[in-house]
Amino acid sequence: MSYLTLNRRAALMGGALAIAAPAIIGSATTAQASGADLPMRALAQFSLGDMRITVIDDQLFTVPTAIFGANVAEGSVDALFAKFGLQQEFANVQGAVFLVETEGHKVLIDTGMGDITLPDATPDNGRLFAGLKAVGVSPEEITHVFLTHGHYDHIGGVSQDGKACFPNAAHFMSQTEVDYWTAAPGTEANFVNLMIGYGNDKLNPIKDRIQIVADGDEIVAGITAIAAPGHTFGHMAVMLESNGEKLLHLIDTSVHYIVGTNEPTWALGIEQDPAAALETRERLFGMAADENLLVAGYHFPFPGVGRLSRTQDGAFLYTPVSVS
Template sequence: MSYLTVNRRKALLGGALLAAAPALLAGTTAARAGGTDLPMRAVARFSLGDMRLTVIDDLLFTVPTAIFGANQPAGSVDKLFAKYGLPQEFANMQAQVLLVETGDAKVLIDTGMGDITLPDSTPDNGRLFAGLKAVGVAPEDITHVFLTHGHYDHLGGVSQNGKPCFPNAAHFMPESELAYWTAAPGTEANFENLMIGYANDKLAPVKDMIKTVKDGDEIVPGITAIAAPGHTLGHMAVMLTSGDESLLHMIDTSVHYIVGTNEPTWALGIEHDPEAAVATRRKLFGRAVEENLLVAGYHFPFPGIGRMSQKEDGTYLYTPVSVA
């Protein structure tokens, strides 16, 4: 099933959410034109076995709540949010990049949004570089970059002004993601083609540096790519293991920490394959519970580290944990 076919169906379910980028992205953040010069907002550093992990807050953005329940009756997400005392109609979201230091390797899991500028938005992204500087890591020090999928808020920091941001790093990306996001966008003015256009621009300077990965491949010892299709067709999660300690980074398996976990069958409006996304959520949530894993979510409230538990009705609960 093609991305275009899936998203035309989602556009019908979600109304104007996917029909026009400004409508979907009202209030969404963007970097200053010309550079990622915003100051650091927050970093969190902790250890996983012999690994040193650093979570860097890259951006804040706002989306209509309806996007989280594209296959549900209107108002369903707001009712759920009201139950948890959250604001309705619009949801505030974060995105954070993970730096993993293990042995001689310094590995970035995704690169944030970089200097991408979105319609009708205010600058509040591209903070990755200030976060790296705050912990004494220069872009030239990064040895590996793993792009888990092709959405602009995950690969926006990989290049700038036509040059790689991490010139000494080996770059990795799922093969199907690389193929899709480097193909030319369509001519229809919609959010999908907007994202493809951003990906084209950001991936072009590093395309020849990218090695493709498949399920089970190691980026470096202890960092393993995990197939997690649905959010995009080739979307991947990441397993970190050091000694007896493990962390499953779910990336965008669940974009919202309440909706995706409490209602794993609810479709996100930009999912390529909603049925596969549901299966992935159940698989990864179930594994996290069974193995009592630490988990991370790219868009969960900072620093986005917690554990999963299963409720009596078979759905799940995410509980944040302190990593200080």
């Protein structure tokens, strides 16, 4: 697939998400209104071995449910949602950032939406900095920032007004993601170019700080990058391990906790490589289920931590666990 190609269903979703505004494409500037001043909505803290993990609820947005089944018949997703007693037609999606404190390091896994507000949307994002303040951590104290992929809801807080938000941190990202999201966007007013424009705005100011990571590389001891392509071409998951305890952070391997797990063959409308995304789901879900790992999902209901088990029909079931 061409970097600037989007499947028909995803293009339709772009309109439904109200993010294909031509006025934004040229400069891809972030909106003046910011969620950064909104009160903190939720925090959770727990230990994994000697690691201290803080989960910060950064964002909330609404998407049409059809986006979760771009390759299935119309109405299939709503039927699945009805089966689980969920609202149909539109779904609320959260996004939460992990702060991992380990061996003197303070590591952020992604940075939320920052000051980005989508066209025609009410700001309900950018709560990362309020969350850090709530637990007594300043941006200057962050030692490492791992950017799992270049979507605006994961990189929005890494820079603002052309300056790094975490000035003393080492930054990490895959080469594929750096190259794709810092390339110049096209001139056509579409979803892909809007997203690349946001990538330019947020990543170019810190591009010379980024250290390239590949599958199996450690950010710090116990925090390992895991190749998880499909959602984006260079998308990565993260394995956390301390004193024999493990947590596999799936990031966006599954954006919805019901659809991606119960129907792993269903493609998300914005996946860059649906075939690779399916392979990633089967591989990581299978590993998590077979090893009884704790898992986390960036967009799973807060705090987004649970376990996966195999079902009789070859899919998976996500069960949240209490971490407080």
